[in-house]
Amino acid sequence: MQLSELAKALGGRTVDGDATFEVSGVATLDDGGAADLGFVRGEKFAIALADKAIGAVIAPVGVDVGGRPVIRSGNPSLDFARATGLLHPVARPEVGVHPSAFVSATATVDASASIGPLASVGAGSSVGAGSVLHANVAVGDDVVIGQDCVLHLGCCVREGTRIGNRVVLQPGCVIGGDGFGYEFDEKGEHAKVPQVGNVVVGDDVEVGANSTIDRARLGSTRIGRGTKIDNLVQIAHNVEIGEHAVFISQTGIAGSTRVGNRVFFMAQSGASGHLEIGDGAFIGARGGVIDDVGAGERIWGFPGLPERTWHRSQAIFGKLTEIVRRIRRLEKRLGGDDA
Amino acid sequence: MQLSELAKALGGRTVDGDATFEVSGVATLDDGGAADLGFVRGEKFAIALADKAIGAVIAPVGVDVGGRPVIRSGNPSLDFARATGLLHPVARPEVGVHPSAFVSATATVDASASIGPLASVGAGSSVGAGSVLHANVAVGDDVVIGQDCVLHLGCCVREGTRIGNRVVLQPGCVIGGDGFGYEFDEKGEHAKVPQVGNVVVGDDVEVGANSTIDRARLGSTRIGRGTKIDNLVQIAHNVEIGEHAVFISQTGIAGSTRVGNRVFFMAQSGASGHLEIGDGAFIGARGGVIDDVGAGERIWGFPGLPERTWHRSQAIFGKLTEIVRRIRRLEKRLGGDDA
């Protein structure tokens, strides 16, 4: 693709230098060759270009890029992400149902959708326009999959799930497994509480590899529009998540907790059940909240503490032997019965 | 279903009010409509009924439910769970082997079992009466699956596994992966220790989505009757778990640890290898035990501490800056060489 075409596709950016430069792909500044496109965020990073082979870049106006052809951008990293998509379109299975796939006679697959080899679609389910089920994906009964979704290899969507548009499910993730609920019966043994609700996944949600989102006991577990979930994350039954929230890998949210918009859970964090996590809250890595969190609050540690408190306490934790030494010295100086 | 029929099916409960009331499904008190059945645990919850549309309830004797038809119950939540199962039977694939499934010529599938689309059953394996393999399930060679089991979409059961009766495997869980064992060889590199044991899963066990239970190095990894395992839980090789234990999401149990009956591991907790965890022990969320735990002990924190000790220490942790301030004040008051 010519740099000028790319600049146009990015929304009409300006090109400085040779606009006919032919870009073959995107690359990091370190690895890029003479036909590759990279990006620099600003002046500071432009210095790194000096001894690099990379052929062209996206850079802010005014930043010296060593004479290379350059697309000028107010947001080089966003434009670079978009250029990546344009230069490296993702392959998809052919449109239509692969002969080795199983699609129930009562399911509806849009003519523009792709159902890959050995994928299955259950009774009464529907797959919208442009959506792709890769090989070995399993979709149960009465599932609705919207338009332009991508279900990667081997992911599983159980019965009754509702998936919006442009949703991406990474391989092996599970949507709609039973919530974990038991009552003790007369013998003091676990009686299963049937989980007869479902999962509703909003538009533009992405779910990472081998993450799990459980169906509701009653009603719906809900993932709001634009929320992004990394790998190996657990979302329990009846959790309701707002829009544009982020859950980094190995985080777990217990049952019925409500998570607001744009909440950010860092890696290996978690929340107990039946909590309210306010809009824009931030839970640090390994943080585990057991109480409600107000909008915009920043919490670390387990059980969760305000960010500043935790950082200070944690710093002292690393010096506890010194603390004990100081106490011992004080006791010594006072003498007597200080046991 | 008429309320009278349901009351009978629950074990002969009494109905107050219109016993011919036709129940269409179960619901929460908040969401339930005029044809739905809810439940109240007691007087305190009955107040919430005042402005609700829900048509009928299960409630203890004597609790005022605002004139609704009511099934009287000594255990409303258990009866509600059972009513849920009766009113919302789970769909299952048709009895028989789906034409797109693969069943080895040497496998045995009971005539009343269901093998869903694109599921596979290996050589010498058997699937018992009434058991269901949903779509894309993979069962290896020489596996025994008992009666009335449900293997949800895409779960994997490796060779030699023994599964009891009424076992439920949620999507994507893996039973019988190799245990993690290596010896250093002559070059100081990892030589695999073959894992030639298996996994034995007792009756009425449930395993959550994407959880993993490893096969034994020698002998068997064992999951006792009635034990319930949530999502993304790891059970390592040669672990032996008693009856009716509970493992909440993202917990991990290392190799050869023995877990007693009715032990409870809360979310994101864990146990080191080669430990004994006594009957009825309780490990709090994020708890990680590295020593044996006695019967009935309650442990929190990592490394694990007795519950009360941990709670107190944790409370002080959040005030360590204040502790340091108090020490500094003492040092100041004593003056001199308090560096």
Add this chain to the structure above:
Amino acid sequence: MQLSELAKALGGRTVDGDATFEVSGVATLDDGGAADLGFVRGEKFAIALADKAIGAVIAPVGVDVGGRPVIRSGNPSLDFARATGLLHPVARPEVGVHPSAFVSATATVDASASIGPLASVGAGSSVGAGSVLHANVAVGDDVVIGQDCVLHLGCCVREGTRIGNRVVLQPGCVIGGDGFGYEFDEKGEHAKVPQVGNVVVGDDVEVGANSTIDRARLGSTRIGRGTKIDNLVQIAHNVEIGEHAVFISQTGIAGSTRVGNRVFFMAQSGASGHLEIGDGAFIGARGGVIDDVGAGERIWGFPGLPERTWHRSQAIFGKLTEIVRRIRRLEKRLGGDDA
């Protein structure tokens, strides 16, 4: 197999006693019967043999094994591991492509490889000599799988992945899912950063059940030769791991971190992104490093502390109530304004 044959296969070991003894299998000292082979590491363990039924053992020279036939070995546990493999060869699907599998017309499968039931191999991919894909495995397009690999039930390998020789993938693991990367767009919403790199897995790597290794944003996520990864481990995009490293279950490594050779991450540990973890470093269970770690360093806790510091601080943590009591006593003795 006769003991003499086994001794020969182990590299020419000496047999004391009846070299024609027929070994039927391996077993623990506790469980082994008269035809089984066990092992003892040394004198101390030999005592345990006294009342055992086990028929033969592997033991160091000079250790008394109660008159049993014995293979003498300088490394009994390593030889026992190898004997296990010899006496219990793992079953594999028949050589060739199972009729129910899907192999793209443009894929290449070596004539000595096995493609199991309902497995899929995408366009342009290749499967090397002696490699095995078990049932329901999904391999995407343009994947290279080397020789003598074993891909267990239901694992998923996305497009572009490069897998070396003798690699073992346990069931349900996912290689090549998208890395987790987003930029905020003009509306402050998450725009996906296309992940157009791949994953390169070296020779002799093993990946545990339901673990996830993400493809690189650009370039490659790399797993070095001989590295062993346990179950439910997360390796994020652009991570580079050296040779013979070990990652125990439920550990997570964030994006672009570089992990040296023979690094050891214990269970439920982790590392932030963009770090350097030096050769031979050791991260304790639950450890979470947020800064670079030097070669050979031993780190525990979150955020990571040197092993000794953490152990001491942790010991004091358990006695914080006593610490506070001592401070209160000092304050009391000094009297006055010690609030």
